[in-house]
Amino acid sequence: MLELLVDAVIQNLSPGLFILIILGVIGGMALGAMPGLSVTVGLALLLPITFTMDPVSGLVLMGAFYMGAVYGGAFTSILVNAPGTPSSIATAFDGYPMTRQGRSEEAIVGVTIASVIGGLAGVAGLIFFAPLLANFVLNFGPQEYFWIGIFGLTMIASLAARSLVLGLIGGFLGLLLSSVGVAPVGGDVRFTFGFTYLQGGVPLIVALIGLFTVPVIIDMIANPGARHAEMMDGGGRGGAGVVWSTVRDVLSRPMNLIRSSVIGTVVGALPGAGGNIANLIAYNEAKRTSKRSERFGKGEVDGVVAPETANNAVVGAGLIPLLTLGIPGAPPDAVIYGVLLLHGLRPGPDLFVAQGPLVFTFMVSIAIAAIVMIPVGLIAGRALQRAVVSMPTRYLAPAIVLLTIVGSYAVRNNVADVGLMLLLGIAGYVLRELGIHPATIVLGLVLGPIIETGLVQGLLAASGLETPWTSFFTRPISLVIIAMTILAALWPLWVSRRDQRAREMQEEG
Amino acid sequence: MNLKLGSLREIRALLGVVAFGLALGVLMGCAAQEGGDSYPNRSISYVIPFDPGGESDITARIQQGPLEEALGVSVVVSHQPGGGGALGWSELTRTEPDGYTIMGHNLPHIILQPMVRDDAGYETDQINQVYIFQSTPNALVVPEDSPYQSLEDLIRAAEENPGSITLGGSGEYTANHIGTLLLNELAGVEFTYVPFTGTGSAVPALLGGQVDGLMTYTTAALDMEEQGVRVLAVAAEERVSQLPDAPTFQEEGYDLVEGAFRGVAVPPETPEEIIQTLAEAFREVNNDPQVIEQMEELGFTLENLGPEEARELTQERREVYERLLEDLEELETG
Numbered sequence: 001m002l003e004l005l006v007d008a009v010i011q012n013l014s015p016g017l018f019i020l021i022i023l024g025v026i027g028g029m030a031l032g033a034m035p036g037l038s039v040t041v042g043l044a045l046l047l048p049i050t051f052t053m054d055p056v057s058g059l060v061l062m063g064a065f066y067m068g069a070v071y072g073g074a075f076t077s078i079l080v081n082a083p084g085t086p087s088s089i090a091t092a093f094d095g096y097p098m099t100r101q102g103r104s105e106e107a108i109v110g111v112t113i114a115s116v117i118g119g120l121a122g123v124a125g126l127i128f129f130a131p132l133l134a135n136f137v138l139n140f141g142p143q144e145y146f147w148i149g150i151f152g153l154t155m156i157a158s159l160a161a162r163s164l165v166l167g168l169i170g171g172f173l174g175l176l177l178s179s180v181g182v183a184p185v186g187g188d189v190r191f192t193f194g195f196t197y198l199q200g201g202v203p204l205i206v207a208l209i210g211l212f213t214v215p216v217i218i219d220m221i222a223n224p225g226a227r228h229a230e231m232m233d234g235g236g237r238g239g240a241g242v243v244w245s246t247v248r249d250v251l252s253r254p255m256n257l258i259r260s261s262v263i264g265t266v267v268g269a270l271p272g273a274g275g276n277i278a279n280l281i282a283y284n285e286a287k288r289t290s291k292r293s294e295r296f297g298k299g300e301v302d303g304v305v306a307p308e309t310a311n312n313a314v315v316g317a318g319l320i321p322l323l324t325l326g327i328p329g330a331p332p333d334a335v336i337y338g339v340l341l342l343h344g345l346r347p348g349p350d351l352f353v354a355q356g357p358l359v360f361t362f363m364v365s366i367a368i369a370a371i372v373m374i375p376v377g378l379i380a381g382r383a384l385q386r387a388v389v390s391m392p393t394r395y396l397a398p399a400i401v402l403l404t405i406v407g408s409y410a411v412r413n414n415v416a417d418v419g420l421m422l423l424l425g426i427a428g429y430v431l432r433e434l435g436i437h438p439a440t441i442v443l444g445l446v447l448g449p450i451i452e453t454g455l456v457q458g459l460l461a462a463s464g465l466e467t468p469w470t471s472f473f474t475r476p477i478s479l480v481i482i483a484m485t486i487l488a489a490l491w492p493l494w495v496s497r498r499d500q501r502a503r504e505m506q507e508e509g
Numbered sequence: 510m511n512l513k514l515g516s517l518r519e520i521r522a523l524l525g526v527v528a529f530g531l532a533l534g535v536l537m538g539c540a541a542q543e544g545g546d547s548y549p550n551r552s553i554s555y556v557i558p559f560d561p562g563g564e565s566d567i568t569a570r571i572q573q574g575p576l577e578e579a580l581g582v583s584v585v586v587s588h589q590p591g592g593g594g595a596l597g598w599s600e601l602t603r604t605e606p607d608g609y610t611i612m613g614h615n616l617p618h619i620i621l622q623p624m625v626r627d628d629a630g631y632e633t634d635q636i637n638q639v640y641i642f643q644s645t646p647n648a649l650v651v652p653e654d655s656p657y658q659s660l661e662d663l664i665r666a667a668e669e670n671p672g673s674i675t676l677g678g679s680g681e682y683t684a685n686h687i688g689t690l691l692l693n694e695l696a697g698v699e700f701t702y703v704p705f706t707g708t709g710s711a712v713p714a715l716l717g718g719q720v721d722g723l724m725t726y727t728t729a730a731l732d733m734e735e736q737g738v739r740v741l742a743v744a745a746e747e748r749v750s751q752l753p754d755a756p757t758f759q760e761e762g763y764d765l766v767e768g769a770f771r772g773v774a775v776p777p778e779t780p781e782e783i784i785q786t787l788a789e790a791f792r793e794v795n796n797d798p799q800v801i802e803q804m805e806e807l808g809f810t811l812e813n814l815g816p817e818e819a820r821e822l823t824q825e826r827r828e829v830y831e832r833l834l835e836d837l838e839e840l841e842t843g
Contacts, residue, residue, distance in 0.1 A: 040560065040561055040562075041561070041588070043561070044561035044562075044566075044586075044588065047561075047570060048570075048573065048586075051570075051574070137713070138713055138716050138717035138718075139717055140713075140717070141714065141717060141719035142714075142719065181591075181592060182592045182593055182595070182626075183681075184706055185681065185704050185706075186681055186704070187593070187625065187680070187681030187682050187704075189626045189627065189628075192628075194628070196595075196599050196628050196629070196630030197596070197599075197630075199591065199592035199595050199596060199599075199626075199629070199630060200590075200591025200592040200595070200596040201591070201592075203591075271709065271710060271713045272710060272713075321713065325712070325713070325716065325736065326712070326732045326733070326735075326736075327709055327712050327713050328562065328709050331560060331562070333562075334560065334561065334562025334563070334709065335561045335562045337562055338561070338562045338566060338567050338570065341567060341807055342567065342570060342571065342803070344803075344806060346732065346735070347732075348732070348735045348736060349735065349736070350735055412588075412589055412590060412591055412596065413556075413587060413588075413589050414589065414591075414596070414600070453706060457703055457704070457705065457714075460675065460701055460702075460703040460704075461675050461677075461703050461714070461719050461720055463672055463673060463675060463701045464670065464672075464673030464674070464675065465673075
């Protein structure tokens with residue numbers, strides 16, 4: 001294996017492949033930064049180009065593009081509160097507040113380190129633990145996915161800092177929205193109110209753009225001067241000083257990087273979950289275990305590092321079920337699966353034996369793409385950041401409006417989606433003013449289908465039992481996730497009691 | 510110079526817009542020059558109403574090159590997913606019938622969706638079929654360590670434990686689902702069908718032992734054979750060349766022939782010449798030796814059904830499904 005690895009590295013450093021990797025990363029970043037154009041769509045657009053190439057070059061280009069796109073998704077999250085892809089939802093929670101404080105450069109440098117480390121961790125998981133992880137994830141049945149969804153819902157408690165009730169209202173609104181359209185299991189058409197268009201449900205990206213970005217645009221228009229004044233308050237520092245101090249700062253808390261890498265790798269290897277779940281879980285765990293958890297949501301750099309580490313780890317890890325079992329780990333992997341098939345390469349255990357050099361070159365190229373993100377991010381990424389920050393609000397606001405319209409249209413090439421985006425945007429603004437965090441709604445929307453699918457499939461699959469519902473409480477992995485859920489749900493209560501006790505002690509003393 | 514800095518900046522912005530407009534104009538001019546008056550003389554959009562990476566998408570990718578040669582214009586593949594294809598098909602009914610937008614269509618989806626949904630957004634007859642070029646018959650598979658060695662074993666187990674043997678498959682009211690229902694009817698047993706959101710999520714459920722078997726497509730069966738999965742039967746009229754050891758359901762005594770058919774359609778009221786031109790092009794593509802080789806390697810069964818034959822098949826299947834659904838309803842209410 002060592003020999004294969006060394007050969008693969010040498011292959012990748014040949015001028016032809018190396019240039020493809022650089023181009024792939026840059027192209028991916030540009031696309032990832034566009035809200036609405038998902039990684040999957042980007043890879044599909046790239047597909048015809050790879051036909052003209054040999055299989056190795058085609059795969060290397062796609063892998064680099066995928067890595068770059070997931071990284072690029074962070075930029076619009078941070079700069080204009082518009083997650084470029086669903087993998088960067090949580091990045092906006094602290095990234096945009098950092099921009100408002102004039103600390104966008106720090107955020108960009110932070111996500112660059114995070115993405116590189118996460119990307120490398122995912123590939124390491126793929127190269128060294130693929131068979132192990134593949135066997136592990138096969139133990140996840142519908143019941144386990146159901147509990148993962150419930151576990152994710154405990155995030156409501158930490159997102160709704162001010163009021164748990166308002167958080168729950170937001171979460172349930174999201175769950176309700178997720179049930180619009182054709183049921184994932186059963187095929188019933190629900191809550192379409194006579195509009196055939198609603199059969200397709202509420203697409204996640206359309207909701208993201210509406211709920212996150214439109215309120216920001218309304219803010220900018222309502223108070224054009226505020227943005228600039230706030231950013232200037234931050235001091236407007238810049239240059240090499242910020243880069244080094246951020247790198248040192250982020251690396252000084254390695255647990256955050258390690259934890260997020262592991263979350264990204266395991267979730268990425270699960271065929272039923274991808275970057276959209278991994279980044280949320282990583283954010284929540286970072287907040288929960290951080291010594292500075294009260295700063296999360298208000299511009300904490302670890303809050304952008306955690307999701308971006310996890311989502312780039314998903315890139316490599318998502319290939320684990322694909323290359324070992326022929327099962328795409330996430331939607332973008334389905335396109336890579338297509339490339340493999342079109343070149344007559346059938347994924348599965350035999351692929352590693354019959355096509356060892358090709359598979360290793362591909363896997364190593366993804367790691368190299370992760371490293372290439374350092375110079376690309378520090379040069380092109382920071383240039384973009386400076387351009388957006390220095391752009392006057394009267395140009396920036398219309399530019400974001402254009403971005404939201406094009407983005408929501410591009411999701412399904414559907415004009416009606418633009419209207420839906422605007423509607424959700426206005427609703428999102430009103431709800432935010434009422435104190436309901438838009439992220440709680442998005443959380444419900446992301447987790448709803450997983451919970452529903454897991455519940456119904458689990459009940460059906462266990463129909464051999466006299467009481468099928470008991471299967472949700474008897475499987476070992478389910479029990480572990482249930483324990484984690486209870487712990488996560490009780491944690492905020494425990495923390496607040498501890499703080500209260502500490503305050504009482506102080507008062508007494 | 511009496512210009513203020515502000516206005517200078519605005520002039521620059523204006524110049525940018527003008528340059529962009531010019532560039533766009535030049536591009537459109539190039540596109541318009543592509544051909545003469547006869548159809549087709551400009552680029553054709555080939556829309557897949559599903560996500561990239563699926564069977565329909567892969568087929569379109571294989572066809573793209575040869576199709577461009579056959580038609581003499583460029584073909585652009587795009588995606589309009591949602592509602593199990595229904596969003597795309599409902600959009601097709603409102604598309605200009607000029608032959609420049611063609612869309613993939615699948616049986617039994619376009620028959621069953623209008624039948625079981627209050628309003629699918631289209632009627633089966635509105636999907637103006639041009640060609641059906643491939644199919645994937647159903648295949649019944651069990652994992653390597655399954656106690657069931659043959660179809661007979663599995664059916665006997667279902668007889669002994671009604672409702673407790675589970676078969677997974679892709680989606681609800683799909684060929685997999687209908688295939689399971691038909692098998693229940695033919696064998697007089699009760700398998701519980703567990704729908705997954707696609708073949709991709711059904712496969713891990715089988716390998717991980719979450720379901721007893723899968724009613725899946727021959728393509729997926731071929732993929733899984735490598736991992737020790739046993740193919741108990743194939744729902745085709747004759748054995749599938751890629752799975753020579755798997756008997757057909759008919760050989761085992763059950764008259765079950767069911768699968769998904771994939772083809773291409775145009776909006777309602779598209780002129781007959783355009784349909785004929787497209788059908789001829791797809792026939793040519795389907796006879797391209799390289800296309801045949803690639804498709805067969807992936808486990809697809811090639812079909813060559815022109816507009817009339819495709820409509821006949823659709824009508825025939827429609828009657829079968831109507832009867833099946835009526836029987837089911839009686840079962841549920843009775």
